[in-house]
Amino acid sequence: MQLVQPIDTLCSGSYFLPMTTYAESLTRAHERFLSGLFPGDDCLLAPEALVPFSADASQERAMPWAVVRPETREQVEELLRWADTERLPVYGRARGTGRVGNAVPTCGGVVVSMLKMDAIIDIDENDFVAVTQPGIITAALQAKCAEKNLFYPPDPASVRISSVGGNIATCAGGLKAVKYGVTRDWVLGLEAVLPGGDVLRAGGRSHKDVVGLDLIRLFVGSNGKLGLMTEVTVKLIPMPETSASVLVGFGDLRSSLQGAGAVFRAGVLPAACEFMDKVTLEAVRRGGEAIPIAPSAEAALLFRVDGTEQGVAAEVRQLTSALSPLRPVSVEIGRGADEERIWDVRRGISPAAFRIRPNKVSEDISVPRSMVPDAVEGAHAIGKKHGLTVLCFGHLGDGNIHVNIMHDGDVEADVLAAHRAKDDIFRLAMTLGGTISGEHGTGLTKASFVPEQLSPLQMNLMDSIKKVFDPHNIMNPGKGW
Amino acid sequence: MQLVQPIDTLCSGSYFLPMTTYAESLTRAHERFLSGLFPGDDCLLAPEALVPFSADASQERAMPWAVVRPETREQVEELLRWADTERLPVYGRARGTGRVGNAVPTCGGVVVSMLKMDAIIDIDENDFVAVTQPGIITAALQAKCAEKNLFYPPDPASVRISSVGGNIATCAGGLKAVKYGVTRDWVLGLEAVLPGGDVLRAGGRSHKDVVGLDLIRLFVGSNGKLGLMTEVTVKLIPMPETSASVLVGFGDLRSSLQGAGAVFRAGVLPAACEFMDKVTLEAVRRGGEAIPIAPSAEAALLFRVDGTEQGVAAEVRQLTSALSPLRPVSVEIGRGADEERIWDVRRGISPAAFRIRPNKVSEDISVPRSMVPDAVEGAHAIGKKHGLTVLCFGHLGDGNIHVNIMHDGDVEADVLAAHRAKDDIFRLAMTLGGTISGEHGTGLTKASFVPEQLSPLQMNLMDSIKKVFDPHNIMNPGKGW
Known part of the structure; x- marks a missing residue:
């Protein structure tokens, strides 16, 4: 059962900008152009081949007319020059892990899978930057950085299956945002192809740069509505020496929720501060494996702290002592392999929920x-x-x-x-x-709520800014701001 | 001797957007309007009263036609509605500490001093935010936050004399950016009046928000070219428990410059990592006071680390040991009052330079x-x-x-x-x-270099985005991107 706005309304500009009259399907000439630009199986046209690209993790669904898989920036330039002239909707896509339908080709058109552009171009331990194509899986980039003792902190829950480009397009958050900020805070530079085929290069390897308006942050979180990124430069920091995690059970909900504030007020800035309510714990417990939380716990908090050995030990002490007035019913401290065992509880939540x-x-x-x-x-x-x-x-x-x-x-x-x-x-x-x-983000599933949160002025400004980049509204049309 | 572009060229749109035909001076009716809207000495019209508002720390200079000092957002709304209709240039101004002339009223018009809007509205130790008017001095906000054990990290060298609003308008950096990022990374929300008088409210007290394009970051660093901020919400973190500083002298330049990399590679992310070359040290030494750097030092590094007592002690050890292969000629570790004595060396540089x-x-x-x-x-x-x-x-x-x-x-x-x-x-x-x-920033003094750094595409995008906010180019005209 489908409860989002019918797709024909979405494409006629009800949430959006200028009504654009798109082509209604691909012509033979269009298909020839795409097959020519993207040889072999880099261009998919057969309906059965298109199906996997019709949906994302939102489970919303709309069939594209074609899927292409660029291997070079030049192909993307050529594609967006053509699509802009032909008024064809273009949907950038990486790993399709988004939960709101931003990768769903609501108005048909061409899906551009960026997964073949997944090369790491450079990880520089002197400049403290990584330069990469957008299709690389975030955890893979992090692992390569770790080999050089470098740390790229953004870690959405999807970190092992989502891409750096997708993370930037959505301004992914994650577990460590409480200490390290969100994806937006880590992008130093980008190269993106705009509708019409122009290549925008903004920022670079300098860690500070205040020349001009912040086009980089405008791209971060723009969900493929302004253009397609082909290369990004992200900031790295030294890998923290170590970390420790603390899983704390509470007898009641309010105490657990007061726990975060107590820890912050004690001066500890944890690298992660996660919460689980009673039903979440029940769902996890139904898996049958023993979890390191007292059975009487009705809520739990899971903290990670990182830094030097001595600093981490001190923060664990401060953290547990800050929580003790809230009378936790269990406190489990994890170091090394034990630390990851504690996190298995958190990682198990999403699948466990289906036990309910x-x-x-x-x-x-x-x-x-x-x-x-x-x-x-x-x-x-x-x-x-x-x-x-x-x-x-x-x-x-x-x-x-x-x-x-x-x-x-x-x-x-x-x-x-x-x-x-x-x-x-x-x-x-x-x-x-x-x-x-x-x-x-808002994509399809929350689009109708955007006007309740954003003012007409905000939406007008966003529409007008989009128009600067994408005058014919070919980039990811039919989605909410 | 004035070496920047002549002002008449700057105002006719040579760096900019649509040629706007501004009024050439204020009419009697304009003056009456301003005196009515800004009673008493909140409206300055006499040339001798305007002089202090003609320049900033760049020492560039141009006379405004009027200076107004709003006390409420409503006055700013009324002002920008009127100025937009009358095509009068508007120059926002806070403490005038900018070094590139961004606060200089190059095309005449009205200077809007935001210093009377300097109230701290809230410092919330539960939400970990400060809500403030823009005119507050940054160090004053930090001191108020510190009373609640909260930390607002951005610290441009001007922190004791510049304002939060000015820092946001310029995306101020500072000493602690290496660990904590720049001003952009700390703004959660803002209220700004746009040309025409509309009030834009974006973001708020939520630490994460991905709905819509990032209008907040677009404002940060826009140097008064998009509108005038009347309220901002910034993120706070727990105040680190303690800090320590290490001042290290080196016998040669290269070793000192390799020092930063050595420290980072050892896994230490310092809260500050400052450098001084030989001439800088000579200038400071000419002051006659003993400085805690060996006389044989030809360059020096100054680090600050912060965190828990134990973590700081460990990082000081790691840091000094990472530097020892570079054979420093002196290592001075400062804690408590001694720490600030070390920083006096750094703080003394700007005045000391004039001894050369x-x-x-x-x-x-x-x-x-x-x-x-x-x-x-x-x-x-x-x-x-x-x-x-x-x-x-x-x-x-x-x-x-x-x-x-x-x-x-x-x-x-x-x-x-x-x-x-x-x-x-x-x-x-x-x-x-x-x-x-x-x-x-670039303002007046670097404006002519902007086209060498930014591409025509970048500048066109910035011009077009500015036009979305400010179609008649009344906000801070005549400056570089």
Whole structure:
């Protein structure tokens, strides 16, 4: 059951800019052009070959007319020159792990898979930068950096399956954002092809540069709406010497939610500060494996601290002592291999959720930190109101809570209830001074809520800025801001 | 002697956008409007009262037609509605500490001093944000945050005399950027009045938000060219428990320049990593006070590390041991009061430079870190070629080197040589893959070099984006990107 706006409305500019009259399908000449520019299986036209490119992790779906896989920037230039002239929608795509449908070719057109442009060009231990093509998997880049004792901190939960380019296009957040910031804070330079085929190069290897408006940050998080990145330069720092993690069980929800503040107020800035509510713990426990949290725990916090051996030891002491007035029911400290065992609990949440119900609507509201208790309790109450189980977990340190609304996708009433609950949760986030998305973006699934969060002025400015880059609105049309 | 582009060229759009035909002066009706909107001495019209607002730290100068001092956002709205209709240039101004003339009212018009809007609205130890009006002095905000054990890291050298709004308008960098990033990385939300009087509100207290294009970062570093900020929300972190500083003298330049890399490669990310060359040390020594650097030192590095007591102690050990293969001639470790005594050496540089010659051209190129030795040696060679003494010091950790070209402003040949040396240094920075400005911006004094660094495409995009916000080009016209 599909509850987002019908696709024909999306493509006629209801969320958007100038009504663009797109071509309605590819002509034979179009197909010849694409096959010529992208030889062999770098150009897919057969419907069965296109299917894998019709959806992303949102499970929204729309068929593209063609998929191309550039191997060089020159091909991308040629493609965007042609597509702009021909008024064909273009959908950049990397690993398709996005949760809101930003990679779904809502208006048909050409999907451009960037996965063949995945070369690491340079990892420089003197300049403290990595220069890479966008298709590289983020964890693969991190591993290569680690060989040189260099650290690229951004780590969305998808880090092992998503790409650096996709992370930049979405301004991916992740577990370590509480200490290290989000993807936006790590991009020093980029090369991108714009509609019409011009190549924009902005920034570079200098760690500081204030010449001109910040075109780099404008690209970060623009979700393929301004152009297609072909090369990026990211900042690196020295790899922290070590880390330790602390998994703390609490007898009640409020105490756990107060825990983050207690730790921050004690002067500790953890590299990660994750939260799990009661239902989340239950889901994980149903897997049958013993987890290092007391059975009486109704909520848990998971911290990571990093730095020097001595610094980490000191921060673990400060952190546990800051939490002790909140009377935790269990405290498990993990170092080395034990540390990763603790994180298995966190990593297990997403699959475990399906032990509750077969389907979920997964949202990622973010609120001011002090509002997290109201957000979590509010989300639970909304679940109750709609007769559904709601799991809350995630990046407590950022106020960025993942809310999973569990339901049965085969039961229409359940699906409707889940979507109504989602709507209520978005409104709750906005009422609390927060945002409908801390990480995932809006794409298709949240597009209709954007006008509730952004003012008409903001949206007009964004539309006009997009028009500067993409006057014919060929780049990722039919999505929310 | 004035060597920047004549002002009449600057205002006719040579660097810019649409030629705008501005009013040539204020009419009586204009003056009445301004006096009515800004009662008493919040509106200055008498030439002698305007003089202090004609220049900034660049020592460039142009007389405004009026100066107004808003106390409320509503006054700013009314002002920008009127100025847009009347096609009057508007120059936002805070403390006037900018070094490139961005606050100089090149085309006349109205200077808007934001210093009366200096209230701290909230410092929230739960949300970890400060909400403030733009006119507050940065160090004053930091001191108020420190009372709650909260830390706002951006610290340009001007931190005690410049404002948060000015820092955001210029994307100020500073000493701690190597660990904590620049001002851009700390802005969560802003309220700004646009030409025409609309109020843009973007972001807020949420630490993560990916809805829409990044209008916040577009404002950061836009130097008053898009609108006037009336309120900002910045991110805070827990105050580090302690810090220590290490001042290290080296017998030769190359060893000192290799020191930063050695420290980073040892896994230490210092909170500051400053460099001083031989002439800089000589200038400081001429002050007569003993400085804690061996007399045989021909260059020095100054590090600060921060964190827990134990972590700081460990990092000091790691740092000094990483430097020992470079055979430093002196190592002075400062803790507590001694730490600030060490920093007096760094703080003394700017005044000490005038012991070499009475005038300086002060530039702030930034290059990839590995290029710093070439940049410093190249700057010295350029000084020699032009018969002038060049001091290099500054943010080695960022590759952001302050180059002071010392000369005698009363000797025309000296002034010309200094400006030729400056031109050579900019070209050197660009040749090394760097930027003509890591911190100061381009404003008036570097405007003519912007087209050598930015591509026509970049400048066209910036011009078009500016036009979205400011179609009549009334905001800070006549400056470089």
